Amino acid sequence: AQTVTQSQPEMSVQEAETVTLSCTYDTSESDYYLFWYKQPPSRQMILVIRQEAYKQQNATENRFSVNFQKAAKSFSLKISDSQLGDAAMYFCAYRIDDKIIFGKGTRLHILP
Amino acid sequence: NAGVTQTPKFRILKIGQSMTLQCTQDMNHNYMYWYRQDPGMGLKLIYYSVGAGITDKGEVPNGYNVSRSTTEDFPLRLELAAPSQTSVYFCASSYLASGMYEQYFGPGTRLTVT
Numbered sequence: 001a002q003t004v005t006q007s008q009p010e011m012s013v014q015e016a017e018t019v020t021l022s023c024t025y026d027t028s029e030s031d032y033y034l035f036w037y038k039q040p041p042s043r044q045m046i047l048v049i050r051q052e053a054y055k056q057q058n059a060t061e062n063r064f065s066v067n068f069q070k071a072a073k074s075f076s077l078k079i080s081d082s083q084l085g086d087a088a089m090y091f092c093a094y095r096i097d098d099k100i101i102f103g104k105g106t107r108l109h110i111l112p
Numbered sequence: 113n114a115g116v117t118q119t120p121k122f123r124i125l126k127i128g129q130s131m132t133l134q135c136t137q138d139m140n141h142n143y144m145y146w147y148r149q150d151p152g153m154g155l156k157l158i159y160y161s162v163g164a165g166i167t168d169k170g171e172v173p174n175g176y177n178v179s180r181s182t183t184e185d186f187p188l189r190l191e192l193a194a195p196s197q198t199s200v201y202f203c204a205s206s207y208l209a210s211g212m213y214e215q216y217f218g219p220g221t222r223l224t225v226t
Contacts, residue, residue: 004154035214043200045155045217091154098143098162100215102154 002027004094006103013082014111020067021077021106023092030054032096034068034075039089039105048090051075084110114138118203118218125193125225133188133221135203143206144186145170145215146178148199155202161186193225 003026013019025034036048051059051068058066063083067076079086087110092103119134137144142163147155147170157170161180175197177189186205190197200222204215 009152043220045202045204045215047214050214098160100157102156104152104154 002029002094002096002099002101004092004101004103006090006092006106008106009104010107010109012109012111013079015082015084017082018078018080019082019108021079021090021092021108023075023077023103025073025075025092025094025101027073027094027096029096032094034066035093035095035100036064036066036075036077037091037093037102038086039091040085040087045091049077079108082110084112086110116203116205116216116218118201118221120221121219122222123224125190125223127193127195127225129193130189130191131193131223133190133201133203133223135186135188135218136184137186137203137205137216138184139205139207139216140183141205141207141216142183143208144180145204145206146176146186146188147202147204148172148197149202149220150199158188158201190223195225197223198225199223 005024032053034051038046049061063080065078089105091105094101116137145160146158159178161167200220203218206215207213
């Protein structure tokens with residue numbers, strides 16, 4: 001069965017610093033997709049970044065980037081130059097065919 | 113585009129009552145989903161639909177029913193509310209189910225069953 005594990009329930013980072021959120025997943029498939037979603041206090045789920053498993057190049061979206069290690073089944077999110085607006089729950093998600101599985105989330109606090 | 117809209121935003125039910133959570137999307141997406149998010153947990157899939165007239169169970173379907181008579185609407189029905197159904201419910205839609213196509217989420221409905 002596919003599972004997604006986020007081992008850090010909470011993290012804190014100083015404003016303007018860099019933080020990395022961890023995500024590992026378990027699958028026997030070779031072709032799948034990975035996502036990071038952000039959920040601010042408004043509860044709205046917002047897509048941050050996505051990665052195709054067959055691409056070796058790590059995805060980047062402005063201050064957000066991933067470190068995708070397919071063999072290790074690891075998909076960490078790096079946030080550079082952290083801003084107060086980055087404070088939120090972050091969910092890692094794994095998708096294959098019509099199934100998408102979410103991790104339990106990491107709550108990120110930004111310290112001014 | 114309004115995207116995915118959900119009503120109501122909040123609701124308190126008594127045990128045994130019934131209600132329907134409404135979900136509408138205006139993006140002409142074929143795929144629609146219902147999730148629940150319990151405190152401190154990720155999202156769990158309740159039901160999903162690949163198009164009008166077609167629905168299928170997700171991870172946690174017990175106690176819920178859905179219908180999909182139009183592309184736009186995907187209501188979720190709770191027949192006999194139980195305290196275990198206290199949760200935040202999210203509706204989502206997607207252009208395609210697979211691949212890079214992201215899911216667009218509604219703002220959620222916070223349901224309390226007492």
